[in-house]
Amino acid sequence: MDAGDWDARYRERPDPWGQDPAGTITQRLAGRTPGRAVDLACGDGRHARWLRRSGWTVTGVDYSAVAIEQARATDPDGGIDWQVGDVTQWTPDGPVDLVLMSFLHLPTDELAAQIARAAQWLGPDGTLLYLGHSLENYHRGVGGPPDPTILPTVADLASAAEGLRVHALEHVCRPAGDGVAVDILLEASRWGLATHR
Structure with missing residues (x-):
């Protein structure tokens, strides 16, 4: 889907995923010392708003101008830097x-x-957190995109994290309607240790 498709989707159904952040994200980030965060593909901003409420300085980026417009409307104090990109x-x-x-x-x-x-944007103690629908969801779960070419496997994310320090790489199963959705999580950071030759 291109930006125009997402604009149409957000116009047709504002707030498509609700106001609450994904439980997996809140569990992984709860208790972290707030700093500067970027929410990539933030949509209408449910995770960016949660991060802001948790004390983070947040930039939310999405290529749907309609999604960003809706996100700004739910950020009355203007505390989040919303960017179309x-x-x-x-x-x-x-x-x-x-x-x-x-x-x-x-x-x-x-x-x-x-x-x-x-990952190259991360500061010395920075974290990259990816959560998405897994390819396993296409075969075993419910919901999610119907296109398997955009659904990563554990091997795909392991390859993507080559050279990073991996803290977690796992499937996450969660209730979804009458079934179970299979997500995939990667948490990684840059290596901060001195290297020896």
């Missing part, structure tokens, strides 16, 4: 403490490149 081209203006990529689905080679690119 193609996440595969966008770059922050300095190091960040968290890159959140929630349900950003690209062809798996493009997703791997985006994960590697986003």
